[in-house]
Amino acid sequence: MSQTIAIKSYEDLLNVKERYINRHKQYEYTILVCSGASCISSNCLNVKNALEAELEKAGMRDKVLLKQTGCVGFCDVGPIVIVEPDGVFYCKLKPEDMEMLVQRHLVGKEIVEELCFLDNKSGERVPYVRDIDFFKEQLKIVFAKCGVIDYSDIDEYIATDGYKAIYKALTEMTPDEVIEEVGKAGLRGRGGGGFPTAFKWRAARQAQGDQKYVICNADEGDPGAFMDRSLLEGDPHAVIEGIMIAGYAVGADKCIVYVRAEYPLAVERLTAAIEKAREYGLLGENIFNTAFNYDIEIRIGAGAFVCGEETALINSVEGKRGEPRQKPPYPAEAGLFGKPTVINNVETFGNIAPIILKGSEWFAKVGTEKSNGTKVFALAGDISNTGIVEVPIGTPLRKVVENIGGGVPNKKAFKAAQIGGPSGGCIPSELFEIPLDYNNLTEIGAMMGSGGLIVLDENTCMVDIAKFFLEFTVDESCGKCTPCRVGTRRLYELLEKITEGKGTMEDIDKLEELCYHIKENSLCGLGQSAPNPVLSTLKFFRDEYVAHVDKKQCPAGICKSLLSYVILEDKCTGCTLCSRVCPVGCISGSVKQPHKINQDVCIKCGACFERCKFSAIVRK
Amino acid sequence: MGNVNIKINGTPVSVPEGTTILEAARKLGIEIPTLCFLKEINEIGACRICVVEVKGARNLVASCVQKVTEGMEVFTHTPKVQKSRKLTLELILSTHDKQCLSCVRSGSCELQMLCQEFGVDDEQYYEGHNPQYYNDDSTVHLVRDNNKCILCRRCVAACQAQNVNVIGTNSRGFNTHIGCAFERDLGDVACVSCGQCIVNCPTGALTEKDDTEKVWEALADPTKHVIVHTAPSIRVTLGESFGMKIGTNVKGKMINALRRIGFEKVFDTDVTADLTIVEEAHELLDRINNGGKLPLITSCSPGWIKFCEHFYPELIPHLSTCKSPQQMFGAIAKTWYAQQEGIDPKDIFVVSIMPCTAKKFEAKRSGQAASGYPDIDVALTTRELVRMINRASIRFKDLPDDGEFDNPIGLSTGAGAIFGATGGVMEAALRTAAEWLEGKPIENVEYTEVRGIKGIKEAIYKIAGMEVKVAVASGLKNATILMDKIKKGEAGYHFIEIMACPGGCVNGGGQPVQHAVVRNFVDLVARRAKALYEEDRHLPLRKSHDNPAIKALYDEFLGSPGSHKAHEILHTHYVARQIY
Amino acid sequence: MKEVRECCCHHPETKEELYEALNQVLDKYERKESNLIQILHMTQAIFGYLPEDVLKYIAEEMDLPLSKIFGVVTFYSLFSTQPKGRHTIQVCMGTACYVKGADKVLNEILDKLGIKLGETTKDGRFSVQVMRCIGACGLAPAISIDGDILKHVTVNMVDDILKRYE
Ligand SMILES: Cc1cc2nc3c(=O)[nH]c(=O)nc-3n(C[C@H](O)[C@H](O)[C@H](O)COP(=O)(O)O)c2cc1C
Ligand code: SF4
Ligand code: SF4
Ligand code: SF4
């Protein structure tokens, strides 16, 4: 595609840009095919192939540039295609739609309404990206190029000012100035803790050591979060550039990217991007003719959430059990192989190049007083528009859920948002207006975490949700320290007891006592934050706990042991459907006679409830 | 490095930079409890018993691993700290088989003691799932009961410090447990039976396999002539189990106790240690003079022997073929002594009291039955002897000090006595070899270069115009270093002494357990060893070959050192073993 | 669903070939302890799981105690010392999938196959595991079969899905 050149100067960067622009002049249209992992699972590649064939048929192959991009963010409606320069957004596409798209849009110059996005709220089709609520309210800094450029084309990355920031850092700034700039930007780590990035870098810069390392944490363990993955897949060079600047700032010459094994596509694309960068001389020795040498290696995890914790990650990279180490010493003093090491999250690195390029002042304008910049969230759960969204820090939760996310579907009410994953907490509907920033969230006992944002509707049992997270931590605890190894299991068992209707009021107190014990005594962040989902639901939904214990009721109708399915005699028509689906055969009654459920045998599977067409079965 | 000023419970204290809170507190006489911490070998901060409050810190802090920083204010027993420790103990108890009444560690168990100290008042406070593990009793020397394991990992660290590494931490989370690779039994892997894991275990999860019942049975059997012999180090460690100071020599009481238990004769293994020296010194000179395999390596530590067989089978030709003092004793007892007393060897029941769990294994080896019957019938550890003394309702502390060993295997030399400490065998052997080489009595018998608790000691002695190069290693990690040197041909030694246990038998795997706090902050090995060197100094005879019992033995029975008969009775062979 | 991927590599068959492939991996990673996790990944890819003999071989080659390697293997949930079925079904039980009913899908799969979590069917066709987020949260509930991601899976779809795999 592009001939290889070693990039050694600013001119070289400009040349690549020019070459790229020249090469693309011929195209009348650019069609972006989202090829993020989600869209790939939705078969976007078949759509792309069909599109290619149709273009061929229409004789437009050389007028249309077909580009595979990373995740556009709106994964739920994939496969997605955006036609530029018109800015038209087509979604939920099938290969057979492509003929229509080519013929009507490209040949006929008209928008194909029926393939456009259907807004659930208004019931109307919205053709232009700029008009779709999901995109309208976002502000993209980290994901600015993701979903726009071809992730595999380093030239396009360079043509969009890529690798200018590292050039600027290397040639115009001292390492201290780089750290200063990042400090002034007020960038806080996006991996969960929200620790000021410049602090860490400074510590590692000042630490003594012949060898220093940078580690990029791409373990993304929060179940329900996928922004790091999307960025790696959609704009790997942005992460590489951020990693390089970090290396320059702290004096490292080697970076390790630790990616969870569940992300093969991210590994594939990042590997390809690293190879390209090496080919261009952007990684290797004497980068931009300076003394800066740098290389990047990828390591793959093996299925352990705790390996996202930085010291556990280091152990894992050293080939050991991924058990956390005592801190201090912090990695910045003694990290990988005992050497000073900076560990940052993928998204954190994604912020670096823009900060260096556009300046800390520009960056600091976005966000709130205490937390600058944007935050990327992975919206999921009971919400209309699931996907990746990037908003200024401090954006109210309501705006994210309702305006961008399109609200809770099926006319159900918003109950809470779970943020921060297994370390985080719940935000109840009373706090729907809360601006999402580090401090606010910590204050209410939740945390920003890595950005998983799960919306829960009225049919959610909060005790059950707490139990779900505890089951996760019990599974993922490394087992090294007592409070977490045994304590989280006992927490889980207490929750289980409560959801089974066997709990007592003393159990709730005991639960709380144990939560604080685990928080205060555990060795690492996993244990220290594992009780958060329990504590925050106890804080905002204590009445639900009490209902389970006191009234032996699950208000949301989720906890099986506390449920019963009953047939309303006056409504039952005796159609026998229910008795035919019951897996344990506990529904009796003759045809056209009211049926009855034998409660002693019923396993509460709910099959009958879903089957009855006459709403004669109720869940109590 | 400078000093750091901190306050503990309001009292200022100044300690060197790099000191942990735990160590700083000791300076003020505050003993913060620990469970997982073993200085230098297991500093992992896992159990969280040692937590303290630090002003300004978000959470409680593990004092065993947290270093002090300038101006730090520490509180070691606030209500919050006390409650935390108690809850942690209760959490531990919820996965623990609480069977103190029948547990051999009751009374010496660190967990039990802490539960008392922190007022654990409800063992059942956190009831819940408690996974059940099977008891691994596949070896002859120890029993693992994971149901009493608190996952402090001290055993893993001990085994790793021995470079054996047959046990490790398996699985994760609530399912974490200690075990061998592929969940094999300990009897199925290359465990060298040193017992270091046992003496480092705070609870009853690891115990020696109890053989006392066999001894009681033999004692009650009128057809059996039951005799006992005690290894050099027992007399300086046994007292600890009865509340006496570390390093007290209780030889007289010990002999009296054994008589009261009912042993027919009480002999001294020191004598066969002398015998070992005479045979081994002969072997050394023979190899030097006749171009045999050098360096010659001692063979009296069965933990070491098994280690060599598993991990360095190619070096087996270097091993001395001499049996260990335990086995030599049994061999002599069932041949010469049997002859003298006119007892059929099949009726003699020989019991050893050893510092060692590997001796149980050694007793069961092949090639250890000079009379046609096993040289040793039962090898007990010091701890098992304590159990027998208690069972026999003997008030040990009140026993008279006047006990004397029986003849003919009761009169020993100082050379035999120091066998129990690292470097002791070397020193004893040098005393004999030097005199033989020089051909005249030697005045200075103290070879201090090979004494002390350093892991590896090297020395060159000029004897009869010849430079004799020796090395001493204790602890198998150190043994590894020497063996690798030999393999690379870098050693050039004539004679090497190796003891499996760090510090030698005084720190053997069968010795009285001492709580971690003692192991961490008291030089246990040095104190115990000191008592042995004391004994050596006060004995009239200090060279093995001067021992009249040994002389008589050769005159009356064996002929000369290295004779054909000596070989038949006192020497053995080894087998190459696999690692897996 | 997905086009069949043509495997370009010659898949090793005999024991010698398998060990030859393993040796290449060991060479590539220089037998360094810090590469252990990567080596185990590759080994599992070669042998399908991590058999005892193979780990012993690795222990010897890398000069690491087997107990240590076993400790590592049993720590990470993606390593297995048991042979797996021809197809591995991974049901995502991450938060996003859970709130969308992944537990019901999981139970249905297990019911239909008549096995428990972590087990392999008697005919060696399927193994079922639980994953904590496979990064397809926007498509919840998602399951992955042999690496292919299936989205918005419902209880009713299970039967059909299983039929597609022999
Ligand atoms: C249990 C646990 C899991 C974590 N998982 C992740 C993760 O998946 N990704 C991540 O970037 N940081 C994770 N972290 C946070 C890291 O320890 C570390 O703080 C972070 O990578 C630092 O990067 P940042 O400063 O850029 O946020 C986790 C922390 C804990 C305690
Ligand atoms: S808190 Fe949990 S995950 Fe962290 S070290 Fe302790 S047991 Fe391991
Ligand atoms: S399905 Fe509904 S209406 Fe029909 S028999 Fe059952 S309860 Fe009655
Ligand atoms: S809930 Fe399930 S088990 Fe109970 S009656 Fe309905 S179908 Fe039968």
Ligand code: SF4
């Ligand atoms: S190990 Fe300790 S606490 Fe446990 S039963 Fe034995 S003596 Fe009691």
Ligand code: SF4
């Ligand atoms: S200590 Fe207490 S429980 Fe134990 S035997 Fe004595 S009285 Fe019984």
Ligand code: SF4
């Ligand atoms: S007896 Fe020695 S070799 Fe065997 S497991 Fe214990 S420490 Fe390891």
Ligand code: SF4
């Ligand atoms: S066996 Fe003993 S030393 Fe080993 S982990 Fe368990 S309690 Fe600790």
Ligand code: SF4
């Ligand atoms: S050093 Fe002593 S106690 Fe240790 S194994 Fe050897 S003989 Fe036994």
Ligand code: FES
């Ligand atoms: S992958 Fe296509 S929109 Fe996310």
Ligand code: FES
């Ligand atoms: S954590 Fe300090 S002694 Fe265990």
Ligand code: FES
């Ligand atoms: S939670 Fe299932 S894919 Fe993320």
